[in-house]
Each structure stands twice: as structure tokens, then as C-alpha cells.
Amino acid sequence: MSNTINFGIDLGTTNSLIAKFNKGTVEVFKNPVGFKETLPSVVAFRNDRILVGEKGRVYLEKDPKSTIGQFKRKMGTTESYRIKSLDQSKTPIELSAFVLKELKTFIHTGETPEAVVITIPASFDMVQSNATKEAGHQAGFKQVVLLQEPIAASLAYANKTTGNELNNSQWIVYDLGGGTFDVALVRIAEGELKVIDHEGDNFLGGADFDALIVERIVVPAIEKKGQFSDILNQLKSGSGRLNSKWYVLLASAEEAKKELSTKSAAEIDVEVEDDAGEVISALISVTRSEFEAVIKEAVDATAEMLRTILTRNSLQPSDLKFVLMVGGSTYIPLVRNRIKELLGIPVNTDIDPTNAIVIGAAYYAGNKPLELSEASATVAPVCPLKLKVSYNKASQESDEMFSAKVDGDVNGLSYRIVRDDGGYDSGLKQLSTRISEDLPLQSDAYNSFTLRILDAHNNPLAVESIQIAQGKYSVAGQMLPEDLSLVKDNLQDGDTRLEQVFARNTILPAKKKMTVDVSKTLVHGTEDEIRIMVVEGSSTNHSSSNKSVGVLLVSARNLKRDLLRGTEIDLTFEVSESRAVTVHAYVNPSGPEFSDVFTPKDRRVDVKALAEEIGMLEERIEQEKAEALEHENYEVVDVLTKLAGPVQELQGEAVLLTLDDVTDHKYKLEDRKRKIAQELHQATSTKRIERLRAEYVEVRDEVSETVKESGNDMEKRQLLEIVNHEHVFLNTNSTQRLAEHISKLRSLEFQILMRSPDFLIGWFQSLTAKRETFNDQVQAKNLIEAGKQHIQGEDFDRLLEVNKRLFSLLPQREQESKDMRHFTGIS
Amino acid sequence: MDIKQVSTTEQLKPLLSALCQLYELERKVQKRSEFESLRRNVEKMKAAFEELGYRIEDPDGQSYNETRVDLEASIAGSSTEDLAVTEVIKPIIRYVMRDSSGEYTKVIQRGVVVVESRIKN
Incomplete structure (x- = not known):
């Protein structure tokens, strides 16, 4: 266990932060909700x-009677805040x-610090300082060391730079x-x-x-574009017609x-309705000089305060290092330049102006010895309570009631429930013998919550996990009895x-x-077609073993122009509760x-596709038989x-x-074909599986090598994802x-190779070797010339383009590998 | 990808910015007559991001109360009761994780919104 304090807190007027010193470095902790380092005070x-x-x-x-901020200004005074909703006061x-x-x-490290360094403004007197110490003790810290903010910032600087x-x-x-200004000598x-x-x-x-940008730059520009009588009031007044836009504009101004x-x-996008009901849409440009003009007065006032310090201490600017x-506002160039000027x-x-103070506090804490006895610091809190929880583990509702019965002394304890996705936080609530909370649920997801029982110092005494499945995980709905799959061409094996x-x-x-690629070119007006085939049955089967649900035909007859190979088709599949399957295919936007x-009652069998499938089946049987004979596998x-x-x-x-056969004969034939x-x-499955397993291992090793050599982070991740799951599909x-x-x-390998100069040059050379076969010799000649130049100039992006165009000039039979066969026309 | 890494890295900023722009783009074109021709592109971009694990959630019209921590809200108007989102400055971005037992999400960017009371004065 460390014998130094290590934890530092910047308890700011507007925002607060916490950081930890660990072996020479400082980590500023982030809010587990929203991941910001700052916590509004x-x-x-x-x-x-x-x-x-x-x-x-x-x-x-909007609720100032029950919400308190900027209380740091009142530290050490006898003033307290009357909280309307509690009907009591808080100091x-x-x-x-x-x-x-x-x-x-x-703190995500699981530690519960008992000692901390807290920063205070240089202006804090003894009473205010003691009040801060007391706040630390009330929060459960046994040892509280105070540090002045300007000193903390200076320490952050001293630790960041060496040799100064x-x-x-x-x-x-x-x-x-964000809301306050301090300057210190x-x-x-x-030392x-x-x-x-x-x-x-x-x-x-x-x-x-931010407010100045809106008031002085944005509002005057909006006023010119529409009819407004009192726009600023409408924006700023709580009852104003445009009050919601005020907050939108403030957020945009902050970004700008x-x-x-x-x-x-920078530009600010504005959309606001004028007095006549006309929607004014405008992109208002804010230049840096306009912005600087509106804040100059305020910045000059800060310089004036700095000058006062110099005068009071009889110092010349040259006396200062x-x-x-x-502070975040010192990112503004005018602030820096004006002070210098x-x-x-x-x-x-x-130093990073947003967290310099807390970093300095942590450095200080890293050198400040603990004054606590080991024993007091290591005693783990003991939970004196017994919890009995009850809730529905599955729900169709948008929220679910959680309740718990608590046995034991609940005095001074509180509880808090948070949803682990970062979407819900009950806030701190006083613990009584019964907890009852409506928990909002994310739809169609597992909702995981954590209930914490906390002592008076926010240290957890008990933690309970709550799991509720919402929507689809419940078994209340109608379920699909079998997989529904789309049949695609497997061009490499001439199969589906x-x-x-x-x-x-x-x-x-x-x-x-889903999006699929067209694997053959459809010439418009011809009888050619693409088949969007949906089958029912295990998706691990071969398509011909599954039951046909229906075929949506994309016919070349209905096309206004050719549908080129490689074009994407967007498919939408919908299955209703009565299991009717709707398939939409969008060829392209225009x-x-x-x-x-397709409804389950009205089963569709496409006669043409059926005949082709039977033909393919016969051919396949012959091929398999020949192969089995070769391997002397007489059983097969x-x-x-x-x-x-x-x-x-x-x-x-x-045949x-x-x-347009209307009898049920085609269904019978389809059943027989399936059997x-x-x-x-x-x-033949054993043989195929063994062959594919060997092929997978070979391809995986080859691709791993390529990815290792030339893959980017995304490609490395894609490969890892496949390899990490291989034990599943290798054993299925x-x-x-x-x-x-x-x-x-x-595809992954191809994607990488497409960026590789060697591959592109090799491809180019193999294409040029086929120059006699190109459909358009003149164009091919020009492209080959251009390709050579791109190789010489090492312009490989352009070489890729040339290769693609040359490839498209090859006759269709050359473009397809010899085993390539189209059954559906999609891949 | 480990969600802890995702949530703590600054590397996500450009990606979150791209997702916000996509959301904004969709909202702007929805009001225009050419939306139908652009819808497909917008939806495909969203689907591509979702494949990568990033989902855009539009909180417009959703109820708001003090327990919602996926939204950074400014309250317009004077009432703080029965609040609903009326303006979305940034959408909620979730990181989606899937395994055999289902889908889990984690808020990686809180929505920035303006909320107003549904109760009319």
C-alpha cells in the first residue's frame, strides 16, 4: 500500500475534477457517465x-429553489441555502x-481513498479554508490537505517541463x-x-x-433575414416563443x-420561425475578428486586474518570468495575444488549461505522506444489511418496477441504481426498509442495472446486479420455426x-x-433475370435441401437500362406475425x-428455376460419383x-x-428434388467438410501473412474476429x-492486395497479355499506355482504375472463371 | 473492441463527429423533396456504421426526467414537469455489442438536447 496521499481534487466554483498520482504519472479520472473529466459543481x-x-x-x-450551484463562493459564511423540495437548509x-x-x-480502480489534497482559491481565508477541510471530512476523507489553485497550476507546469x-x-x-476569473502572483x-x-x-x-456571440453577432444577422419585433426577449425569456432556440444557439456558439x-x-446553422410564421434558415458566418471584437472589452478587463497586481507589488512586466x-477560455487566441500585447x-x-489544477494537486498528493494508521485505511466496510429483491426478469414494457426489502439498520445510508449502458441514474436516495423504483428499459435489449447501498461517505456497502430483458428476448411473441435464408451464387465452386x-x-x-452484388450483367429488354430466392430450413444446409419460400424475379425485361455486374441491389425482407415473407428489391435509386x-399458405415454386436446379443436381451427382470412384470410395x-x-x-x-402450371405437380417435384x-x-458432406477445413486453414494462413504485412488496423481487427470464432465454425x-x-x-485479402503496387502491376501485366481479346482495341491501347505511365510515375490509384477498365473490356467469358456459373445472379 | 478502451480514447472524436454530421444531414434532407433519392444513401451509411458497432439514436420527442443520463439537456420555458425533447443538437451514439445471448449497448456520446414541458400554460 502506498504511503502517500496520491489523490487530488480541484473543487471548483463551476466544475470539479479528481486525479490520482501513480508512479510518476497522473491520471485524471472521467465520469463513468458521459466520460467527461469535469463534474459541474x-x-x-x-x-x-x-x-x-x-x-x-x-x-x-429553471428550478433554482431546489438546485444550488456556485456555493463555493459562500464557503465559510454563515449563509445556508433553503431547499424548497426538502423543506430544510443545506450549508x-x-x-x-x-x-x-x-x-x-x-475512481475506476476500486480504491476508496481516505486522504486527499483539495485545491482552494488564493483568495480563501482561514475560515473558508477550514470550511473546505470540513467538507472533505464530511465526504469521508480522514486526512484533508489544502493546496492553493495557482500553486497547483504551477506544479503541473513544473512537473511537465524539465530544465526550466x-x-x-x-x-x-x-x-x-467557464464562469470565473482568477489571477495570482x-x-x-x-524552494x-x-x-x-x-x-x-x-x-x-x-x-x-458564448452569450455575447449569440446576442451581438447571431441575433442581428437573424433579424435581417425575417420579421422580428423583439427577438432577443423571445429567446431569453422563459416564457418567450423562441426560448428553446436560445439554448440551441448557445450550444452552436460554444462550438463556433x-x-x-x-x-x-466558423459557421452557425440557424433555423427559426419569425413573427410572420416564416421559417428562416440561415448559415451565419462568424469570423474570428468579429468574435474578438465582442469579447475584447471583457479580456481587457482581465488585463487590467493583472496590471493592478503589478502596481500593488511595485513590479514591472519584465520582473515576471x-x-x-x-482555464478552458485561455485557448482563445485573443486572450493569449491581448495579455502578451x-x-x-x-x-x-x-499545460492543458482544463485540468492543470487537478494534475498539480495530484502531483502534490503524490509527495504528501499519509498520516493515517494502516489499520484505519485498510478496514473494509462491513455490510450490516440483508437485501431481498424482486422484479420481472423479462418485460415487454418500457419500464419495470424494481423493489427490495431491506433488513437491518438503514439509518444514514443511501442507495443508487444506475443502468450499465450509461442511460439511467436514479441519483442518490435515502435508504428505507423498502426500495421501490421504476426502471426505464432500453427496447429489444438486455438491460443491466447496478444497485449500490452506500454509507454516509458514499462508500459502497452492498452491490446488487439487476438484469431485465426487454422485448424480443421474451418468449411472448410468435417465433420463426426455421431459419430463413437467401440463396446466393458461390462463384468459386460453381455452386450456391x-x-x-x-x-x-x-x-x-x-x-x-441486406445488400447483394449482381454477379452477371443483365442486358435490358432480354429474357435474362436475377432470382432473389428465399428458402426455409437450416442455413447450414445446401440450398437445394431447403424448402423454397418464394423467388422474386428481377427481370431484364422490366429494366430501362443494363444492370451491370457488380451493381448493388438493396433487399428488404419482412416477416409478418403470420409468417408472410415480403421481399423488396431496389435496383438503384432511379x-x-x-x-x-410470399405467404406460407401460398407456396411458390418457380418452374424454370426448378428445372435448372434439377439439372444442376444431376450434374453434381455425376461429378461426385466420378470423384468417389477415383478415391475408391465405393460406399458413396x-x-x-x-x-x-x-x-x-x-x-x-x-421438362x-x-x-404457368397451375396444378400441385410442381410442389411434388420440388419435394422430391429436395429429398x-x-x-x-x-x-458427400464428410468429404466436403474435410476439404473445406483444409482450405480454410490454408487461406487463413495466407491471409494472415498478407494482413500482417500490409493490413491496416481495421483489417487486422476483421481477421482477428474471424480467427477468434474459428473454433465455432470449424466444429459445426x-x-x-x-x-x-x-x-x-x-475478400479481405483482395481488399489489401488492391492497395499493393506489386499486385496491381502483376494484374496489369496479365491483362496486357490478353490484349488481343479486348472488345475495344483502340481504348485498350490507350489504357495500356496510360497504365505504363502510371507504373513509371508510381501512381497506383490510377493504375487500379486502368486495370478495372481493362478488365471490363475483356469478353464476358474471360471475365468469368471457367467454373463460374450463375444460378441466382447475385453473390 | 473493448468498450472501456472505446470510452476512454480520444480517437473516437472524429468518428462521433462524422456520426453527428450524418444525423444532421438526414434531418436536413428529410424536409426536402429530393429526400427519397437520398434516403437509400443515408440509410446505407447508417447501416455501415452500425456494422462497425455504432448506432445513432434520435431522442427527438422522447420523455425527459432527472434520471436520464444519456442526455445533456437545457430546459426551455419555465416549467420543469412532464418534459420532452423538442430540439436535438447532438444525437445519442451507442456502441453495440452482440453475442449469442443478445445485444448490449453502451452510450458513448450523450445526446445534447433542449427539453420543454408538455404542459401548456
């Missing part, structure tokens, strides 16, 4: 909840303790934050840092600059202000493969979108839309020989069917899954 008492920070800030302006010390306790929740001789010198710490003499003098304005900061720190102009800039002192912007659209047990209704509905040969007769018979019958296909796949006995992953690996 605001406490709200809403109904029976205590909300600290961001949530409290929301109510600061600034108590309110500060709430903020300190909330900051403890930022600060000894026996003096400088100014200029702290312009700091001197180091005989001791001291604040010599200070000045400040409690009502000046970045938030005032940040942008103007690095750019010379630098002005150390602290008016006072002639170099401005030091070496299945891509799962909906998994078995999906709760209906369900909807899914092209035709194809759509059809035997099974396949028995299948040959029925499939030939089937083919004969299919006799007319395209034969199942037998074929069963007989599913040829479909193996083929799918091999195909994914190959």
Missing part, C-alpha cells in the same frame, strides 16, 4: 433524489461534500474558466512556492463569451468559439450458398436489410423497384448410383411442366459456414 434536490453534477446543472436555472459545506462524494464515483529554472523567480497564473524563493497577491471576478468566463481558436471563421495560462509578458501555454436472413426462433414480426409477398458411389435414376426421372417430368439433394449432401460440420468464412477471408 451543482447539487439538485428533485423529489426524493439528490442529483450531483451534470443532472443538477440541467435544473440550475455550502454540506453541498461541497456532495460534490466530493460524487467525485469518488469517478524557476528558482528565485515569479510569474502570474491567469485562470479564466506566484513566487518561488528558497518554497508562495502566492503573493491575487485578484478576480466571480462572474466572468467562457459562458459569457472552439473552432475559432484554430480557424479564422511568464503568465501561465489556466498589453503587458509585454511572455504567455506560457505549456445460403446466407441467413432470419435465424430460427426470431420473434415476429421481423425486418432486415431504377425500378421489385417486390413480392453406391448411394450416388441409386440417386441417378430418380433424378433423371425428375428431370423428364420437369413437361409448363411455366434427393439431402441424400446427395449427406453422402457446416460446409456453408466454412465456405462463408473462406469467402470473407478472400
Whole structure:
């Protein structure tokens, strides 16, 4: 265990932060909700909840009787705040303790510090300092060490830079934050840092600059574009017609202000209704010089305070080493330049102005010894309570009641429930013997909550996990009995493969979108077509073994222009509760839309596709038989020989069917085809799986090498994702899954190779070797010339373009590999 | 990707900014006549981001109260009861994780909104 304090807190007027010193470095902790380092120093008492920070800030302006901010200004006074909703008063010390306790929740390391360094303004007197110490004790810290903010900022600087001789010198710490301004003269003499003098304005900061942008730049520009009688009042008044726009404009102004720190102009997008009901949309440009003009007066006032310090201490600007800039508003170039210009002192912007004070506090804490006994620091809190919780673990509602019975002494304890996705926080609530809370649920998801019982110092005594599944995870809805899959061409093997659209047990209704590539060019006006085939059955089967749900035909006859190979088609699949499957195909934004509905009662069998499938099946049986004979696998040969007769018979019958056959004969044929296909796949699956497993391993090793050499982070992640799951699909006995992953690996490799100069040059050379076969010789010649130049000039992006265009000039048969065959026309 | 890494890295900023722009773009074009021709592109971009694990949630019209921590709100008007989101400055961005047991999400950018009371004075 460390024997130094290590934890530092910047307990600010507007915002507070917490950091930890660990082996020479400092970590500034982030709010587990929203991930910001800063916690607004605001406490709200809403109904029976205590909300600290961001949530409290929301109510600061609109519920001021129960929400308190800026209480740091009243530290050490006898004043207290009357809280309307509680009907009692809270002192600034108590309110500060709430903020300190909330900051403890930022610590993700699981530690519960009992000692801390807290920073205070240079202006704090003894009473105010003691009040801060007391707040620390009330928050559960046994040892509280105070540190002046300008000293903390100076320490952050001293620890960040090396070789800067600060000894026996003096400088100014200029702290312009979100709502307050402080300036201090700091001197180091005989190794001791001291604040010599200070000045400040409690009502000046970045938030005032945002308002100035809106009032002086944006509003006048809006006024010119529409009819407004009293726009500023309408915006700023709580009852004003445009009050909601005021907050939108403030947020935009803040963004613009940040942008103007690095750019010379920023734009603010405005949409507001004028008095005549006309919507005014405008993009208002704010230049840096306009912004600087509106804040100049305020910035000059800060320089004046700095000058006062110099005069009071009989110092010349040349006596100062630098002005150390602290606080988010010192990012503004005018602030830096104006101080330099008016006072002639170099401005030091070496430290991060937003967290410099807390970093300095942590450095100080890292060297400050603990004065606590080991025993007191290590005793873990013991939970004196027994909890009995009750709630529905599955819900269809948007919220669910959680209740718990608490046995034991609940006096002085509180509880808090947070949703682990960062969307809900009950706030701190006083614990009684019964807890009852409505928990809001994310739809269609597992909702995981954590209930914490906390002692008076916010240290957890008990933690309980709450899990509620909302929506689709409940079994109340109608479920899909089998997988629904889309049949796609597997061009490499001249076969088809299945891509799962909906998994078995999906709760209906369900909807899914997919994008597929057209794998052959459709010439408009011809009889050619693309088949969007949906089949029912395990998606690990071969498509011919599954039951056809329907085929949506994208016919070239209905196309106004050619549909080129490689074009994307967007498919939308919807399954209603009654299991009717609707398929929509959008060819391109301006092209035709194809759509059809397949209902379970009205089963569709496309006669043309059926005949083709039977043909493919027969061919496949012959191929497999020949292969089995070659390997002397007579058992398989035997099974396949028995299948040959029925499939030939089937083919004969299919030929006799007319395209518009209305009898149920086609369904019978389809059933028979399916049975034969199942037998074929069963007989040959062992061989195929072994072959695919070996192929997968080979491809994986090859692709891993390529990714290692030339892949980017995203590609490395994609590969890792496949490899991490390989134990699943290598053991499933599913040829479909193996083929799918091999195909994914190959696309990944291709994607990388497309960036590789060697590959592109090699491709170019193999294309030029086929120059005689190009459809357009003149164009090919020009492209080959251009390609050579791109190789010489090492312009590989352009070489890729040339390769693509040359490839498109190859005759169709050359573009396709010899085994390539289209059944559906999509891949 | 570990969500802890996601939430603590500054690297996400440009991505979050792109998602906000996409949201803004969708909102702007929705009001225009050419939206139908752009809808597909916008939806495909959203789907691509979702594939990467990033989901945009539009809180417009949703109820608001003090327990919601996925929104940074400013309250317009004078009442603080029965609040609902009326202006969205930034949408909520969630990181989506899926495994065999289902879907889990984590808020990685809180929505920035203006809320107003539904109760009319």
C-alpha cells in the first residue's frame, strides 16, 4: 500500500475534477457517465433524489429553489441555502461534500481513498479554508490537505517541463474558466512556492463569451433575414416563443468559439420561425475578428486586474518570468495575444488549461505522506444489511418496477441504481426498509442495472446486479420455426450458398436489410433475370435441401437500362406475425423497384428455376460419383448410383411442366428434388467438410501473412474476429459456414492486395497479355499506355482504375472463371 | 473492441463527429423533396456504421426526467414537469455489442438536447 496521499481534487466554483498520482504519472479520472473529466459543481434536490453534477446543472436555472450551484463562493459564511423540495437548509459545506462524494464515483480502480489534497482559491481565508477541510471530512476523507489553485497550476507546469529554472523567480497564473476569473502572483524563493497577491471576478468566463456571440453577432444577422419585433426577449425569456432556440444557439456558439481558436471563421446553422410564421434558415458566418471584437472589452478587463497586481507589488512586466495560462477560455487566441500585447509578458501555454489544477494537486498528493494508521485505511466496510429483491426478469414494457426489502439498520445510508449502458441514474436516495423504483428499459435489449447501498461517505456497502430483458428476448411473441435464408451464387465452386436472413426462433414480426452484388450483367429488354430466392430450413444446409419460400424475379425485361455486374441491389425482407415473407428489391435509386409477398399458405415454386436446379443436381451427382470412384470410395458411389435414376426421372417430368402450371405437380417435384439433394449432401458432406477445413486453414494462413504485412488496423481487427470464432465454425460440420468464412477471408485479402503496387502491376501485366481479346482495341491501347505511365510515375490509384477498365473490356467469358456459373445472379 | 478502451480514447472524436454530421444531414434532407433519392444513401451509411458497432439514436420527442443520463439537456420555458425533447443538437451514439445471448449497448456520446414541458400554460 502506498504511503502517500496520491489523490487530488480541484473543487471548483463551476466544475470539479479528481486525479490520482501513480508512479510518476497522473491520471485524471472521467465520469463513468458521459466520460467527461469535469463534474459541474451543482447539487439538485428533485423529489426524493439528490442529483450531483451534470443532472443538477440541467435544473440550475429553471428550478433554482431546489438546485444550488456556485456555493463555493459562500464557503465559510454563515449563509445556508433553503431547499424548497426538502423543506430544510443545506450549508455550502454540506453541498461541497456532495460534490466530493460524487467525485469518488469517478475512481475506476476500486480504491476508496481516505486522504486527499483539495485545491482552494488564493483568495480563501482561514475560515473558508477550514470550511473546505470540513467538507472533505464530511465526504469521508480522514486526512484533508489544502493546496492553493495557482500553486497547483504551477506544479503541473513544473512537473511537465524539465530544465526550466524557476528558482528565485515569479510569474502570474491567469485562470479564466467557464464562469470565473482568477489571477495570482506566484513566487518561488528558497524552494518554497508562495502566492503573493491575487485578484478576480466571480462572474466572468467562457459562458459569457458564448452569450455575447449569440446576442451581438447571431441575433442581428437573424433579424435581417425575417420579421422580428423583439427577438432577443423571445429567446431569453422563459416564457418567450423562441426560448428553446436560445439554448440551441448557445450550444452552436460554444462550438463556433472552439473552432475559432484554430480557424479564422466558423459557421452557425440557424433555423427559426419569425413573427410572420416564416421559417428562416440561415448559415451565419462568424469570423474570428468579429468574435474578438465582442469579447475584447471583457479580456481587457482581465488585463487590467493583472496590471493592478503589478502596481500593488511595485513590479514591472519584465520582473515576471511568464503568465501561465489556466482555464478552458485561455485557448482563445485573443486572450493569449491581448495579455502578451498589453503587458509585454511572455504567455506560457505549456499545460492543458482544463485540468492543470487537478494534475498539480495530484502531483502534490503524490509527495504528501499519509498520516493515517494502516489499520484505519485498510478496514473494509462491513455490510450490516440483508437485501431481498424482486422484479420481472423479462418485460415487454418500457419500464419495470424494481423493489427490495431491506433488513437491518438503514439509518444514514443511501442507495443508487444506475443502468450499465450509461442511460439511467436514479441519483442518490435515502435508504428505507423498502426500495421501490421504476426502471426505464432500453427496447429489444438486455438491460443491466447496478444497485449500490452506500454509507454516509458514499462508500459502497452492498452491490446488487439487476438484469431485465426487454422485448424480443421474451418468449411472448410468435417465433420463426426455421431459419430463413437467401440463396446466393458461390462463384468459386460453381455452386450456391445460403446466407441467413432470419435465424430460427426470431420473434415476429421481423425486418432486415441486406445488400447483394449482381454477379452477371443483365442486358435490358432480354429474357435474362436475377432470382432473389428465399428458402426455409437450416442455413447450414445446401440450398437445394431447403424448402423454397418464394423467388422474386428481377427481370431484364422490366429494366430501362443494363444492370451491370457488380451493381448493388438493396433487399428488404419482412416477416409478418403470420409468417408472410415480403421481399423488396431496389435496383438503384432511379431504377425500378421489385417486390413480392410470399405467404406460407401460398407456396411458390418457380418452374424454370426448378428445372435448372434439377439439372444442376444431376450434374453434381455425376461429378461426385466420378470423384468417389477415383478415391475408391465405393460406399458413396453406391448411394450416388441409386440417386441417378430418380433424378433423371425428375428431370423428364420437369421438362413437361409448363411455366404457368397451375396444378400441385410442381410442389411434388420440388419435394422430391429436395429429398434427393439431402441424400446427395449427406453422402458427400464428410468429404466436403474435410476439404473445406483444409482450405480454410490454408487461406487463413495466407491471409494472415498478407494482413500482417500490409493490413491496416481495421483489417487486422476483421481477421482477428474471424480467427477468434474459428473454433465455432470449424466444429459445426457446416460446409456453408466454412465456405462463408473462406469467402470473407478472400475478400479481405483482395481488399489489401488492391492497395499493393506489386499486385496491381502483376494484374496489369496479365491483362496486357490478353490484349488481343479486348472488345475495344483502340481504348485498350490507350489504357495500356496510360497504365505504363502510371507504373513509371508510381501512381497506383490510377493504375487500379486502368486495370478495372481493362478488365471490363475483356469478353464476358474471360471475365468469368471457367467454373463460374450463375444460378441466382447475385453473390 | 473493448468498450472501456472505446470510452476512454480520444480517437473516437472524429468518428462521433462524422456520426453527428450524418444525423444532421438526414434531418436536413428529410424536409426536402429530393429526400427519397437520398434516403437509400443515408440509410446505407447508417447501416455501415452500425456494422462497425455504432448506432445513432434520435431522442427527438422522447420523455425527459432527472434520471436520464444519456442526455445533456437545457430546459426551455419555465416549467420543469412532464418534459420532452423538442430540439436535438447532438444525437445519442451507442456502441453495440452482440453475442449469442443478445445485444448490449453502451452510450458513448450523450445526446445534447433542449427539453420543454408538455404542459401548456
